[in-house]
Amino acid sequence: MGKNLQTTDHLRPIDLARGHGLSTQAIRNYEEAGILPAAARTPHGYRTYTPLHAGALRAFLALRPGHGHPTATAIMRAVNRGSTDEAFRLIDETHAQLLDDRRTLRAVESALGDLDREPPTAPEPGGTLIGPLARRLGIRPATLRKWEHAGLVHPHRDPRTGYRVYDEAAVRDARLAHQLRRGGYPLERIAPLIAHVRTAGGLEPLEATLTDWHGRLSARGRALLAGAAELEAYLRARGRVPAGSRP
Incomplete structure (x- = not known):
């Protein structure tokens, strides 16, 4: 020294x-x-x-x-x-x-891996309504509304009916939120992670971000x-x- x-x-x-x-x-x-x-x-x-x-x-x-x-x-x-x-x-x-950040990173990677293993679903023309999306995920529509209120998903409203409509990006966010919730993560910790996915422009560009995340933690x-x-x-x-x- x-x-x-x-x-x-x-x-x-x-x-x-x-x-x-x-x-x-x-x-x-x-x-x-x-x-x-x-x-x-x-x-x-x-x-x-x-x-x-x-x-x-x-x-x-x-x-x-x-x-x-x-x-x-x-x-x-x-x-x-x-x-x-x-x-x-x-x-x-x-x-x-730091340990908590590592656990969060592992949870995100696990959730993304689960999404990759799911069979691809063709997006519905015009978007997906709340009922069909909830059934696909095995949750209640009220849960999707709660996630929307917490900023996890951002459906738009049909101008004629006022119904919530989930486009491809909103469906992706709902699926990711579902995987993270299954992993035990609270809503307030999921929201910034999903915002990170949105900023990256989707799941594929996020791979480089995850690599950088690993480097910064190390x-x-x-x-x-x-x-x-x-x-x-x-x-x-x-x-x-x-x-x-x-x-």
Whole structure:
């Protein structure tokens, strides 16, 4: 991890900023935000930092890609005030969210796979009415109306009769919602996924999106590992600094 953080070398704000592409104002802002421990002052009022501050900065910058700026800030604040249990809780929450995102991705892929295995159905001329679509899916029409209210499907209305009419895209959305509901997903989590399908322009273009999704989850997992390593180094350094000399 480089230089021993237990040494008492005095560092200027520019010494911390250099090498990280940061400004000296950013260093001062990080200190004021509690990301860095409070700096000592010279008789003339200038801030002086130590290698311990450099370790705190490295830890924060390593935590930020995996946890995001607000959570990384909260983790460092907790550590610097001695609340390591709170810091670990925040870290656990990020890992839990990542696991939840992986489960969501698997559910989407499973639902799409189920759709691919279903025998293709030729779209009805002019669209499908709510009754036939509900029978095809094995659900009640009231369920389709509930999904419409939640934003999962968007049928249009026949101008003459006022009946709901589901075009090919709306049928696709209803089928996907049905598969995800069978997988136990609540409506509020299904809606953004179906919106993602609409944005992608259907199921086929979504394949590239799913591949990218896998990559982003893997990158975040590695970022969490890197952040944990730097935070552990900082925690060890704090433990080595005598209480009376800790910033």
